[in-house]
Amino acid sequence: MRAKRSKKYRKLMHQYELTFGFREPYQVLVDSNFLRAVHSFKMDLIPALERTVQGKVKPLLTKCSLAAIMADSPTNSRTDKPIRPAHLPPPTVLPLRHCSHNPESTPIDEVDCLMSLLSPSPDAKKNKEHYILATSDPPTPHEDKDAANSKKRKRVDPSQDPLRRAQSLRSAARAIPGVPIIYVKRSVVILEPMSTSSEHVRDGVERDKFKVGIQATATGKRKREEEEEAQKKERGLKRAKGPNPLSVKKPKKAKEDPSKQGLKQKKRNEQSKNGAPGEANHNGDGEERREDGEGAHKKRKRRHKSAKTSGDQPGGPEKAEAAAPAEATE
Numbered sequence: 001m002r003a004k005r006s007k008k009y010r011k012l013m014h015q016y017e018l019t020f021g022f023r024e025p026y027q028v029l030v031d032s033n034f035l036r037a038v039h040s041f042k043m044d045l046i047p048a049l050e051r052t053v054q055g056k057v058k059p060l061l062t063k064c065s066l067a068a069i070m071a072d073s074p075t076n077s078r079t080d081k082p083i084r085p086a087h088l089p090p091p092t093v094l095p096l097r098h099c100s101h102n103p104e105s106t107p108i109d110e111v112d113c114l115m116s117l118l119s120p121s122p123d124a125k126k127n128k129e130h131y132i133l134a135t136s137d138p139p140t141p142h143e144d145k146d147a148a149n150s151k152k153r154k155r156v157d158p159s160q161d162p163l164r165r166a167q168s169l170r171s172a173a174r175a176i177p178g179v180p181i182i183y184v185k186r187s188v189v190i191l192e193p194m195s196t197s198s199e200h201v202r203d204g205v206e207r208d209k210f211k212v213g214i215q216a217t218a219t220g221k222r223k224r225e226e227e228e229e230a231q232k233k234e235r236g237l238k239r240a241k242g243p244n245p246l247s248v249k250k251p252k253k254a255k256e257d258p259s260k261q262g263l264k265q266k267k268r269n270e271q272s273k274n275g276a277p278g279e280a281n282h283n284g285d286g287e288e289r290r291e292d293g294e295g296a297h298k299k300r301k302r303r304h305k306s307a308k309t310s311g312d313q314p315g316g317p318e319k320a321e322a323a324a325p326a327e328a329t330e
């Protein structure tokens, strides 16, 4: 099951790489709920993230997320400063992402801060920095089943309900194409499937690729056709040049060939034909054919015989003579 899931996630991250240009190490914006969940399930931040995205990660904590964490944390009575909570990893593990939303650079709401980083320009929803969002639902109220629980619930303003805030963050992130979302579901770190907005972009990209593919194959075909045509032309020309090697051009070849094939022919002539080197020089083609004939002489012999008997082939007598020594050697 685990292997299956990791393979699925690797594929998913590969799609983000192809479609949106994600590259390792992946920058992961980690929110306060995610840190709390990871800690509550006794997971280490970086290994948990890297297992999920199947690659190297660079986790980041925004200044506003840090402010939210510290605001929730009890203050040290002696120093009057908030105690660093156990679920907040040291800056060496989780560096701070500086964000300035206002001239005073006062921290803003965590969700607003994260959304402003995921989609910097309000008109064009685009995750320019290739951030992954790692979030979680806040600890569920029934985790602490005290009597105070019901009272707490009543006190919470619906717009400020942490669960709703967490859910609104995720749905808003899904609306931005190309935002991988990691979240903790029970004790498992999940990589969400691509959102519909991401899928639209991916499918658009794939359609473009498909078009390019079609064009490529079309040009490929054209090239192949051109090559074939060229080959046909070449063949045609060859045919025009040497229409029948056994007929008109033989005397010309007889003049040309001995210089090229003289050595071979002499050797063969010494071996098989002692008496008639002139006849072999007479026709280079005939010599080659005889060579073939020695490989499969039975068929050749029959043809020559029929050629002899019928006598209708112009090159018949010559061939028959050329094949004769082969017959004799048997």
Ligand SMILES: [Zn+2]
Binding pocket: 062, 063, 064, 065, 099, 100, 101, 107, 108, 113, 114
């Ligand atoms: Zn911020």
